[in-house]
Amino acid sequence: MSLLDLPELTRPVLAEMGSWTALRKAHALMEAGAVKSVDWDKPVLTGKLECEGRVYEPELNLRSLTFIQNKCQCGAPGGQACPHSLALCLAIKKKVEAGGTTSVSSPSLSTVGRHGGRPSRVQRPGSRVQRPQTWMVIDGSPAYLSIMLRDRDYPNYQGVVDWLRRQGFQYEHSNGKWWLRSQHKVLNFLAIERAEVDRVYAPGYTDGFNQRTAMIEPVKLRCDSIQDGRSTSLRLELTAEGVEPYDIRQALVSNCHYIIRGNKIHLIEKAVLDKFRDASRQLSGEPDLPLTGIFQADIDGAAVVSTSAVLDEFELEAELPADWTERSAAIREVGRLKPPPLPEEVAAKFRTYQLIGTAWLWHLYNSRLGGILADEMGLGKTIQAIGLILCYRTLDSGRWTLDNDQDANSSGQRPILIVAPASLLGNWKRELSNWAPGVSTYVHHGPNRISSYDQSLESSVKCPEYEVWLTSYSTLRNDVELFQEMEFAFAIADEAQHVKNRRTHAARSLRAIDAESRFVLTGTPIENTIEDLRSLFEFCLPGYLKRPPRDARGEEKEWHEKRHLEMAAPFILRRGKKMVAPELPDKIEQTLWCGLDSRQRDLYNMVQVKSQQRMMELAASGASENKLRFTLLTELLRLRQVCADPGMVDPEYPMEQSAKYLAFMELLQEALDGGHRILVFSQFVKLLKRLRSLLDDNGIRSEYIDGSTRDRLAVCDRFNGDPEIAVCLISLKAGGTGLNLTGADTVIHFDPWWNPAVEDQATDRAHRIGQQRTVTSYKLVTEGTVEDKVLALQVKKAALLRDLLDESAHQSAKVDLSTLKSLIAE
Numbered sequence: 001m002s003l004l005d006l007p008e009l010t011r012p013v014l015a016e017m018g019s020w021t022a023l024r025k026a027h028a029l030m031e032a033g034a035v036k037s038v039d040w041d042k043p044v045l046t047g048k049l050e051c052e053g054r055v056y057e058p059e060l061n062l063r064s065l066t067f068i069q070n071k072c073q074c075g076a077p078g079g080q081a082c083p084h085s086l087a088l089c090l091a092i093k094k095k096v097e098a099g100g101t102t103s104v105s106s107p108s109l110s111t112v113g114r115h116g117g118r119p120s121r122v123q124r125p126g127s128r129v130q131r132p133q134t135w136m137v138i139d140g141s142p143a144y145l146s147i148m149l150r151d152r153d154y155p156n157y158q159g160v161v162d163w164l165r166r167q168g169f170q171y172e173h174s175n176g177k178w179w180l181r182s183q184h185k186v187l188n189f190l191a192i193e194r195a196e197v198d199r200v201y202a203p204g205y206t207d208g209f210n211q212r213t214a215m216i217e218p219v220k221l222r223c224d225s226i227q228d229g230r231s232t233s234l235r236l237e238l239t240a241e242g243v244e245p246y247d248i249r250q251a252l253v254s255n256c257h258y259i260i261r262g263n264k265i266h267l268i269e270k271a272v273l274d275k276f277r278d279a280s281r282q283l284s285g286e287p288d289l290p291l292t293g294i295f296q297a298d299i300d301g302a303a304v305v306s307t308s309a310v311l312d313e314f315e316l317e318a319e320l321p322a323d324w325t326e327r328s329a330a331i332r333e334v335g336r337l338k339p340p341p342l343p344e345e346v347a348a349k350f351r352t353y354q355l356i357g358t359a360w361l362w363h364l365y366n367s368r369l370g371g372i373l374a375d376e377m378g379l380g381k382t383i384q385a386i387g388l389i390l391c392y393r394t395l396d397s398g399r400w401t402l403d404n405d406q407d408a409n410s411s412g413q414r415p416i417l418i419v420a421p422a423s424l425l426g427n428w429k430r431e432l433s434n435w436a437p438g439v440s441t442y443v444h445h446g447p448n449r450i451s452s453y454d455q456s457l458e459s460s461v462k463c464p465e466y467e468v469w470l471t472s473y474s475t476l477r478n479d480v481e482l483f484q485e486m487e488f489a490f491a492i493a494d495e496a497q498h499v500k501n502r503r504t505h506a507a508r509s510l511r512a513i514d515a516e517s518r519f520v521l522t523g524t525p526i527e528n529t530i531e532d533l534r535s536l537f538e539f540c541l542p543g544y545l546k547r548p549p550r551d552a553r554g555e556e557k558e559w560h561e562k563r564h565l566e567m568a569a570p571f572i573l574r575r576g577k578k579m580v581a582p583e584l585p586d587k588i589e590q591t592l593w594c595g596l597d598s599r600q601r602d603l604y605n606m607v608q609v610k611s612q613q614r615m616m617e618l619a620a621s622g623a624s625e626n627k628l629r630f631t632l633l634t635e636l637l638r639l640r641q642v643c644a645d646p647g648m649v650d651p652e653y654p655m656e657q658s659a660k661y662l663a664f665m666e667l668l669q670e671a672l673d674g675g676h677r678i679l680v681f682s683q684f685v686k687l688l689k690r691l692r693s694l695l696d697d698n699g700i701r702s703e704y705i706d707g708s709t710r711d712r713l714a715v716c717d718r719f720n721g722d723p724e725i726a727v728c729l730i731s732l733k734a735g736g737t738g739l740n741l742t743g744a745d746t747v748i749h750f751d752p753w754w755n756p757a758v759e760d761q762a763t764d765r766a767h768r769i770g771q772q773r774t775v776t777s778y779k780l781v782t783e784g785t786v787e788d789k790v791l792a793l794q795v796k797k798a799a800l801l802r803d804l805l806d807e808s809a810h811q812s813a814k815v816d817l818s819t820l821k822s823l824i825a826e
C-alpha cells in the first residue's frame with residue numbers, strides 16, 4: 001500500500017508506522033497548525049513544520065510500510081515514524097479527502113484538527129461560550145440545578161422529561177423549569193451525567209452557573225511507573241490537590257462522586273472513574289476488583305506488552321522505562337520491526353512476509369519472550385523458524401549465556417531444540433540441510449539414541465557440539481531427564497496442537513525444558529476451546545495467561561476469555577495466503593451430497609436403532625458419564641462407517657454399491673479426463689485399503705500413506721515427480737501435516753471429520769506455495785445422516801478459530817454429551 005491510496009490510510013495504518021503516543025502528538029501538531037507544507041513524490045513524503053521555536057523538515061520513505069525509512073531533525077530512529085512525519089501523513093491525507101492534490105502549502109492547515117475542522121457540538125464543562133437559542137439551558141450552583149426546555153416540539157421531548165424525573169428533578173409551573181435541590185444529588189449529577197448531557201444535547205450554560213461552579217475541579221487520573229532495582233511496577237491513582245487517598249477511597253465506598261475540601265469541590269467524574277476501573281481490571285486480570293482509587297501492579301516479561309497496550313487503549317500518559325517501549329513496540333506494531341540479520345544469500349530467497357516473520361521471531365527472542373507463528377498452512381513456517389536459527393548463529397547470540405556457562409558449546413552459544421511429530425523429523429532434517437547446510441544437527445530419535453548427557457561425552461554424539469537437536473514428542477516424553485540436563489537458547493514446538501491438553505505427559509515434558517525463549521509453530525492455535533490456547537501459552541510464555549478461577553461462569557468467564565484473547569494476540573503472528581501470496585491460485589471448496597439407496601438406508605436405520613437402544617439401557621443402569629461418552633463415540637463411529645463404506649460394518653456389502661463410492665468414481669473419471677491428479681483423505685484406513693484395491697483393479701496407479709508408512713517423504717516425491725500416478729490415498733491423521741503434495745490439484749474428503757481445521761490442513765497439502773493451478777476440494781457427505789449433523793458442528797468450530805484470529809469474543813464449542821446424543825437421534 002502506498003500513500004496514493006490515501007483514503008485507506010486511516011488511523012490503523014498510520015499506527016503501523018509509529019506508536020500510538022507518536023500518533024497523538026502528530027494530531028496535536030496538526031491542531032496547533034504546525035504543518036506549513038507537505039509534498040508527496042512517490043514513495044517519499046516531505047514537508048516542513050514549525051513548533052516550539054524550531055523548524056523540522058522530515059523525509060519519510062514509504063516504499064514499504066514494514067521497513068520504513070525516516071529522516072528528521074528530531075533524531076528519531078530511521079526505522080520509526082516520528083510525530084513530525086506522521087503529522088505530514090495526516091495533513092496530506094486530510095487534503096486529499098477534501099478533494100485537493102497531494103501537494104499542500106497553506107497556513108490554513110492550522111484550522112484542520114482531528115475532527116476535520118468542524119466545530120465540536122459539545123460545549124466543554126465550565127465554558128463561558130453562549131450558544132444562541134439553545135434548546136436546553138442549565139443554571140444553578142453546587143447546591144441546586146435548574147433546567148429549562150425551550151421547545152416542546154423537540155423530537156425526544158417526552159423522553160428527556162422522563163429522564164429528568166428519574167434523576168430526581170421536579171417541574172415547577174411558576175417558572176417552567178425543572179429543579180434539583182440537593183447538594184449531594186447535584187454534585188453526583190454533575191460528576192456522572194454532565195458529560196453525556198453535553199454530548200447528546202449540547203446545552204447552554206448561563207454565566208451565573210459558570211461563576212457559581214468555578215470552584216469545582218475534576219479529580220485526575222495519574223499514571224506512574226516505579227522502578228526499584230530490576231523490578232518495575234505501574235501505579236494508577238485518582239488524585240486531587242489537598243485530598244488524601246483515604247478521602248477518595250471513602251467517597252467511592254459511599255457512592256459519593258465528590259469531595260469537599262475548604263472552598264474547593266473535587267468531582268470524581270464518570271469518565272475518569274470508568275477509565276480507572278477498566279484499566280485496573282485489565283492490568284490485574286480481576287473483573288471484580290474493588291474500587292479504592294489506587295492500583296499498583298508489578299510488570300515483567302510478556303506483561304510489558306499487554307501493559308503498554310492498556311496504556312494506549314485508555315490514553316494514559318506515563319514515563320515508561322526505555323526498555324518497555326523497545327520490547328513492546330515492534331511486537332504490537334509489526335511495522336517497527338528491524339530487518340532480521342540473515343545471511344544475504346538466504347534473505348534474497350525469502351519472501352517479504354517470511355522476512356517479517358523471521359524478524360518477529362528474532363525480536364521476541366532478543367526480548368526474552370516467546371510466541372506462536374500461526375501462518376496458514378503452506379506459507380513456510382518451518383523456513384521462517386530456520387531463519388531464526390540462522391539469525392542466532394550469525395550474530396553469535398549466546399550473549400544471553402552467563403559467563404563461564406559450562407553448558408554452552410565451544411562457540412559460546414547454547415544449542416537449539418526442535419520438537420516435532422515423528423513423521424516430520426525427516427522433513428525438518430531435509431529443510432535444515434537445504435536452508436542451513438552449515439548448521440550441525442542431531443536427530444535424537446530411534447533405538448540407537450543416547451540415553452544420558454554423560455554418555456554423549458564418551459560417544460560420537462557430543463551434546464555441546466551440535467547446534468540443533470531434533471526430537472519427537474514421544475521421545476521427549478521418554479527422555480525428558482536427558483533434556484532437563486541441558487540448557488537451550490530457544491525451543492521450537494512444531495505442530496504443537498499435539499500437546500494442547502496441558503495434562504498429558506508430552507505437554508508436561510515440553511514445559512520442563514530449560515530454554516531462554518520458546519516458540520510454537522501451528523496453523524491452528526485453537527481447535528476446540530480457549531483451553532487449547534492457554535496450554536500452548538503455558539509452554540511459550542509460562543505464567544502469562546493466568547488461569548481464571550475454577551468457579552468462573554457466565555459473564556465472568558466470558559470476560560476472562562476475551563481478555564486472554566486480547567493478551568495473546570500480540571504474541572500470535574497469523575498471515576493468510578491471500579494476504580501474503582496473492583499469486584497463489586484460488587482454492588474452490590464444494591460439498592457433494594450423496595443419497596443412500598434402500599439397502600444402505602436400511603442398514604443405517606438398523607444401526608441407528610440399536611445405538612439408541614444401547615444408550616437407553618446404559619442410562620437405565622446408571623452408567624457413568626464417561627461410560628456413556630465412550631459408548632456414544634463408538635456408536636457414532638459405526639454410523640459414520642455405514643455412510644462411508646457399509647462393508648466396514650457388514651462384510652458382505654460390496655463397496656462398489658455404496659453411494660459414496662459411486663460419487664467418488666464419477667469425480668475420479670471426470671478429474672482424470674481433465675488431466676487432474678487427486679488426493680483422497682479418509683480417517684478409515686480399512687476404507688483406504690479397499691479403495692486402493694479397487695483402483696488397482698481399474699488400472700489406476702496410486703500412492704498410499706497411513707500411520708504405518710515409514711518414509712512418507714519418499715511417497716510424496718514419487719507422487720509429485722510422476723504425473724502418471726493419478727491418486728494418492730492418505731489417512732487424515734497421518735497426512736494432515738508436514739507433507740508437500742503440490743502435484744495434485746484436486747482433493748476429495750471421503751468422510752467429514754469433527755474439526756474443520758484438520759480438514760483444512762489436509763487440503764493445504766496441495767494448496768501451498770509451489771502450486772500452479774487452482775485447487776478444488778470436494779467433501780462427500782451423505783444426506784439425512786450423522787454426517788449432515790457433523791457439518792453443523794464444523795461451523796461452530798470454524799467460528800471459534802476465527803474468533804481467536806480476529807481477537808473477538810467467542811463461546812466454547814466443546815462436543816458435550818448432549819451434542820453427542822443429538823448426533824445419533826433420528
